[in-house]
Amino acid sequence: MATRSTQQRILSTALELFNAEGTAAVSASRIAERCGISKGNLQYHFPSKRDVICALFQSAIDEMNAGWYRDHLAPTLEHMAAMFVRQLQLIVKYRFFYRELAGLLRQDPELRRRYAENRERRLQVIERFMRALAQQGLMSLPADSRRLRSIIEVTWIVSENWVNYTEYQNRELCAATIREGYHGILEVLRPCLCTDPQRISEESSGTIERLVPLSAPGEWHMSA
Secondary structure, rough: HHHHHHHHHHHHEEEEEEEEOOOOOOHHHHHHHHOOOOHHHHHOOOOOHHHHHHHHHHHHHHHHHHOOOOHHHOOOOOHHHHHHHHHHHHHHHOHHHHOOOOHHHHHOOOHHHHHHHHHHHHHHHHHHHHHHHHHOOEEOOOHHHHHHOOOOOHHHHHHHHHHHHHHHOOOOOOHHHHHHHHHHHHHHHHHOOOOOOHHHHHHHHHHHHHHOOOOOOOOOOOOO
């Protein structure tokens, strides 16, 4: 129990520092000092900073595994908007990883492999969700599997990069900017949607307003 507690303290401290300053600026010694432990004690649990980064990525995957693979059981457009908010919430929590994604993956082939496996699994689940929407008469999917894959990948690219995009523009991530990103996804999906676009826009805006709390991005918690 003590070992697990120490590991969690190390990871939460590293996450806070990485998010605030980036991985390059934060050494293992700095993490240990902030935790109130020796560097040797930290290295007992995580031999290198790379191991800390990989453990944090696994924490993100664990959050996805805890409930992200049942989306097809709720095939509604409201739930699709909630999925977008949930994705942004995770990215905000682990924002150092998504800010530095290309560099981290380039430097670590094993991390790149794990990221690619998780990404592929997520894309397959999104396709399963869209097929469930189609069964409800809410979408009409293209018969060409390559075209469908392209549509899914574009929606993934938007959702995975929207937090960074707003940050590049020095804009606050809030309900308004989240709606803007989600409406971009709806534009990609528009040829496939079978419901009135105005109704979709209004319902998704209501969902986002309900789920996005009035707090700083780093303090996000999903509403019930």
